[in-house]
Amino acid sequence: MRARVCAYLRDDAAPSGPVQASVLAAAREEGVFLLLADRLWREVFADELRDAAAIDALRTRELRVVLAALADARVDAVVLKGAALAHTHYPRPELRPRADTDLLIPENARDPVASALSRLGYRRPPEIDGDVAVGQFHFVKTDGYGLEHALDVHWRLSNVRAFAEMLTYDELARAAIVIPALSAHARVPTPVHALLVACIHRVAHHADTTHLLWLFDVHLLARSLTEGDRQVFVALASEKKVRAVCARTLTLAQEAFGGLDDTWLELLKPPRTSEEPTATFVGGGLRPVDILKSDLGATARGSRLRLLREHLFPPASYMRERFPGWPTLLLPLAYARRIVVGAPRWVRR
Numbered sequence: 001m002r003a004r005v006c007a008y009l010r011d012d013a014a015p016s017g018p019v020q021a022s023v024l025a026a027a028r029e030e031g032v033f034l035l036l037a038d039r040l041w042r043e044v045f046a047d048e049l050r051d052a053a054a055i056d057a058l059r060t061r062e063l064r065v066v067l068a069a070l071a072d073a074r075v076d077a078v079v080l081k082g083a084a085l086a087h088t089h090y091p092r093p094e095l096r097p098r099a100d101t102d103l104l105i106p107e108n109a110r111d112p113v114a115s116a117l118s119r120l121g122y123r124r125p126p127e128i129d130g131d132v133a134v135g136q137f138h139f140v141k142t143d144g145y146g147l148e149h150a151l152d153v154h155w156r157l158s159n160v161r162a163f164a165e166m167l168t169y170d171e172l173a174r175a176a177i178v179i180p181a182l183s184a185h186a187r188v189p190t191p192v193h194a195l196l197v198a199c200i201h202r203v204a205h206h207a208d209t210t211h212l213l214w215l216f217d218v219h220l221l222a223r224s225l226t227e228g229d230r231q232v233f234v235a236l237a238s239e240k241k242v243r244a245v246c247a248r249t250l251t252l253a254q255e256a257f258g259g260l261d262d263t264w265l266e267l268l269k270p271p272r273t274s275e276e277p278t279a280t281f282v283g284g285g286l287r288p289v290d291i292l293k294s295d296l297g298a299t300a301r302g303s304r305l306r307l308l309r310e311h312l313f314p315p316a317s318y319m320r321e322r323f324p325g326w327p328t329l330l331l332p333l334a335y336a337r338r339i340v341v342g343a344p345r346w347v348r349r
Contacts, residue, residue, distance in 0.1 A: 005030060030213060037049060038092075059101070078104040084188035088179060124138065160295065161299050191229060215249075319334050
């Protein structure tokens with residue numbers, strides 16, 4: 001059924017036959033149901049498409065409020081991933097479903113961002129904090145309609161150290177494009193940068209998944225590049241040592257949806273003699289302990305102990321939320337219990 005979903009989403013697809021429940025179920029699982037419904041069976045699923053548009057309107061309104069509040073705090077955030085692509089590469093933003101909004105901010109703006117979001121009614125869920133182990137924090141808020149808004153605020157592109165500094169805030173912000181239709185404060189990466197982010201995100205955070213929604217993002221981004229853009233992309237992937245990651249992602253997108261330049265994809269593949277630490281992540285299957293080993297290798301020697309400490313000993317405020325009712329005197333036991341119970345998960349694939 002996955003192959004059928006891909007066939008329906010190709011540029012030359014045409015409506016044919018009745019709605020097949022198995023195809024629709026596969027499309028929902030892969031995150032591309034709304035795209036499929038809008039292309040082929042708009043009248044049949046008019047109610048769901050209308051509901052999606054209403055939800056997206058609320059999310060867009062909230063994002064405008066957030067971006068304006070950050071601008072007032074003198075923080076020029078860059079909107080990343082799905083929230084950006086929904087407004088730049090999809091026919092209508094509601095056709096690109098998303099559970100959260102990713103923002104990239106300067107590292108020194110964490111405190112003013114947290115204060116601005118707190119004033120808007122956002123709260124932080126319990127999570128590990130730190131300066132080495134993580135490069136992001138999360139905020140959630142439920143609006144008056146009962147809709148939850150989730151923000152994933154990054155000051156580094158990834159928590160995985162091999163990819164963390166692949167594209168910095170300064171690099172993305174310097175070339176960012178303003179999308180006035182979304183907001184006067186809505187700045188998004190260039191298509192070249194957005195494609196690199198999409199390739200990295202799928203491999204670094206999602207174990208080289210073949211999830212169709214993320215591959216369709218890549219398909220749309222790659223199709224939007226000019227010949228000059230494609231050359232710039234190859235040069236950037238070479239400079240950042242992620243040619244294997246990008247070639248893998250674009251090849252999967254080509255197999256699923258077609259429409260890409262095979263010569264360009266062949267040019268993107270790294271030479272056999274090339275050494276790219278990020279290539280370890282291609283194919284997935286890494287255990288958390290393998291990722292930790294990679295993180296240690298990608299971390300400056302003087303910060304490695306701090307990386308381990310942040311993983312093993314999160315702030316006391318986090319532990320109190322995770323172990324409610326435990327007296328302060330027993331927090332050391334709570335830390336020990338967390339380490340012992342969590343240890344088996346680090347060696348599972």
